[in-house]
Amino acid sequence: GATRVQGNSHQDLVYPTQFHKHGVRASAEREVKAKAVAAPPTIAADRLVPRVEERDGYYVLKEEFRQGINPSEKIKIAKEPMKFFMENEIEELAKTPFAELDSSKAGKDDIDVRLKWLGLFHRRKHQYGRFMMRFKLPNGITNSSQTRFLAETISKYGEYGCADLTTRQNWQIRGIVLEDVPALLKGLESVGLSSLQSGMDNVRNPVGNPLAGIDPDEIVDTAPFCKVLSDYIINRGQGNPQITNLPRKWNVCVVGTHDLFEHPHINDLAYMPATKNGVFGFNILVGGFFSPKRCAEAIPMDAWVPADDVVPLCKAILETYRDLGTRGNRQKTRMMWLIDEMGIEEFRAEVERRMPGGSILRAGKDLVDPSWTRRSFYGVNPQKQPGLNYVGLHIPVGRLHAPEMFELARIADEYGNGEIRISVEQNLILPNVPTEKIEKLLKEPLLEKYSPNPTPLLANLVACTGSQFCGQAIAETKARSLQLTQELEATMETTRPIRLHFTGCPNTCAQIQVADIGFMGTMARDENRKPVEGFDIYLGGRIGSDSHLGELVVPGVPATKLLPVVQDLMIQHFGAKRKT
Ligand code: SRM
Numbered sequence: 001g002a003t004r005v006q007g008n009s010h011q012d013l014v015y016p017t018q019f020h021k022h023g024v025r026a027s028a029e030r031e032v033k034a035k036a037v038a039a040p041p042t043i044a045a046d047r048l049v050p051r052v053e054e055r056d057g058y059y060v061l062k063e064e065f066r067q068g069i070n071p072s073e074k075i076k077i078a079k080e081p082m083k084f085f086m087e088n089e090i091e092e093l094a095k096t097p098f099a100e101l102d103s104s105k106a107g108k109d110d111i112d113v114r115l116k117w118l119g120l121f122h123r124r125k126h127q128y129g130r131f132m133m134r135f136k137l138p139n140g141i142t143n144s145s146q147t148r149f150l151a152e153t154i155s156k157y158g159e160y161g162c163a164d165l166t167t168r169q170n171w172q173i174r175g176i177v178l179e180d181v182p183a184l185l186k187g188l189e190s191v192g193l194s195s196l197q198s199g200m201d202n203v204r205n206p207v208g209n210p211l212a213g214i215d216p217d218e219i220v221d222t223a224p225f226c227k228v229l230s231d232y233i234i235n236r237g238q239g240n241p242q243i244t245n246l247p248r249k250w251n252v253c254v255v256g257t258h259d260l261f262e263h264p265h266i267n268d269l270a271y272m273p274a275t276k277n278g279v280f281g282f283n284i285l286v287g288g289f290f291s292p293k294r295c296a297e298a299i300p301m302d303a304w305v306p307a308d309d310v311v312p313l314c315k316a317i318l319e320t321y322r323d324l325g326t327r328g329n330r331q332k333t334r335m336m337w338l339i340d341e342m343g344i345e346e347f348r349a350e351v352e353r354r355m356p357g358g359s360i361l362r363a364g365k366d367l368v369d370p371s372w373t374r375r376s377f378y379g380v381n382p383q384k385q386p387g388l389n390y391v392g393l394h395i396p397v398g399r400l401h402a403p404e405m406f407e408l409a410r411i412a413d414e415y416g417n418g419e420i421r422i423s424v425e426q427n428l429i430l431p432n433v434p435t436e437k438i439e440k441l442l443k444e445p446l447l448e449k450y451s452p453n454p455t456p457l458l459a460n461l462v463a464c465t466g467s468q469f470c471g472q473a474i475a476e477t478k479a480r481s482l483q484l485t486q487e488l489e490a491t492m493e494t495t496r497p498i499r500l501h502f503t504g505c506p507n508t509c510a511q512i513q514v515a516d517i518g519f520m521g522t523m524a525r526d527e528n529r530k531p532v533e534g535f536d537i538y539l540g541g542r543i544g545s546d547s548h549l550g551e552l553v554v555p556g557v558p559a560t561k562l563l564p565v566v567q568d569l570m571i572q573h574f575g576a577k578r579k580t
């Protein structure tokens with residue numbers, strides 16, 4: 001059921017060279033570059049001295065800025081993590097017995113920290129000796145051969161192997177042992193996947209519209225933009241050490257829908273489709289992030305770039321952050337802290353200085369329709385290409401195993417063109433299915449498990465990894481949230497979708513602050529005052545143009561006591577009724 005809003009046609013707009021649309025050729029978008037009118041900087045000149053410098057192809061923190069730095073910075077200084085990839089040091093590491101590596105501080109830092117630059121996360125606490133691997137999957141677009149390859153990889157690890165769809169439109173796989181990594185990296189390359197720079201102080205997967213290029217109502221196809229961003233970020237899989245020593249993690253998204261499926265307000269950089277003097281481009285939001293100590297919505301940088309400048313702008317912002325961001329208390333090193341310190345105008349001026357032409361235009365006319373009603377992409381929906389459809393499938397809490405992944409790959413080949421899309425809600429979309437194949441597709445047994453028509457609460461459930469695998473977790477999330485949701489569906493009648501998000505700790509990887517009802521893992525006390533696993537309950541998160549971050553309403557509910565509390569909240573705030 002897509003809601004269509006008229007009046008947002010931008011077909012007569014001018015699209016720049018690389019990304020021109022509907023055959024409209026680019027025109028001289030550079031001509032419209034006016035002089036920016038930033039106020040003269042008031043920040044002390046010595047504060048604008050870059051804190052890192054290039055040495056032998058890598059970026060290192062200068063000696064004079066090493067006072068009071070956090071332990072992660074020391075680990076980066078002690079040994080450049082990118083060397084595992086750039087200089088193939090992974091080969092040697094993979095041959096070293098794990099126990100030997102784990103017997104020294106340097107070896108521990110390698111396996112627990114530095115390997116995250118290769119997308120490898122040691123699961124020390126819950127799967128000792130095994131790694132989770134995360135990828136770059138621009139715009140969340142994957143395909144049958146990648147899915148099959150990942151399924152083959154995890155199936156080797158038997159009960160240890162499984163896969164997750166993540167809240168950044170990505171695959172993660174589990175069970176990997178270090179000795180397999182060099183061969184695995186080569187295999188990934190052969191199917192066009194890269195795991196590079198996907199953990200620690202790196203840029204995460206660029207998020208776009210999951211319906212990019214197939215959405216009849218899209219403003220712009222975000223896939224090419226996410227692709228060029230990803231190509232820049234990891235230098236087409238060769239590694240990009242210019243941006244692998246950031247003060248902290250960093251998120252980027254490109255918005256292509258009125259629905260704002262891309263969550264622009266919670267990314268460090270969001271590209272918002274906008275025009276300036278009839279030229280298509282993007283307005284820029286910066287600084288959105290979540291962390292245990294602070295959650296901030298992105299703010300406008302009062303800047304517009306033509307579509308051709310998407311990568312230069314990203315580079316200029318990343319270099320500003322890399323050069324000037326502080327590296328002390330890690331709870332205060334995300335980019336928004338730098339923006340706060342400098343003020344948005346001074347931050348903007350520093351970004352501008354790093355642009356190839358030395359200037360950026362002020363914001364243009366936003367193309368997002370704020371009155372748009374967010375669509376659901378479950379079930380069968382017509383694409384902009386006549387005769388083709390996309391089919392949204394529900395993957396319970398984003399967890400898959402090898403047999404289902406093989407089936408999924410077969411189905412994507414047999415009914416579509418092999419392509420598979422991932423949403424930030426940890427679900428899947430099968431695009432490019434011809435109308436005549438739909439009936440047969442809907443009878444596939446896999447769709448009994450991965451429903452195109454999920455029940456209303458399950459449809460919107462998101463859960464992070466939680467204590468099954470994540471060492472930071474205070475609570476189990478995936479199994480528990482599924483069970484609670486099923487209990488709620490059995491006992492409650494709902495008239496509108498209610499988005500439930502479960503996150504195992506205050507890092508809020510499942511973005512509970514954007515949920516209608518959010519659950520954050522915490523230690524609670526039972527009726528005998530005994531400490532037990534529990535959740536803080538948040539309410540009122542909104543996504544879309546009137547975005548709002550949810551707030552804590554009921555602290556410390558023991559996990560076993562959630563049901564009645566959530567039933568009451570559903571009745572009070574979401575018009576739900578008890579089933580009789
Ligand atoms: Fe996250 C750390 C999982 C999206 C905020 N996140 C972790 C680690 C790596 C911790 C660890 O070492 O175990 C988790 C790995 C667990 C595992 O075994 O899977 C983890 N984060 C995830 C995923 C898989 C959750 C999911 O189930 O989907 C998501 C992977 C996305 C991806 O493909 O890259 C994931 N994490 C997020 C998001 C959501 C987003 O990006 O929109 C956030 C909040 C947004 C943000 O960062 O601004 C998020 N993760 C964090 C943080 C807190 C960051 C901070 O500034 O304090 C940490 C901890 C840290 O970085 O120190 C963290």
Ligand code: SF4
Pocket residue numbers: 464465466467470471472473474503504505506507508509510
């Ligand atoms: Fe792990 Fe916490 Fe992130 Fe959940 S929110 S995946 S428990 S770090």
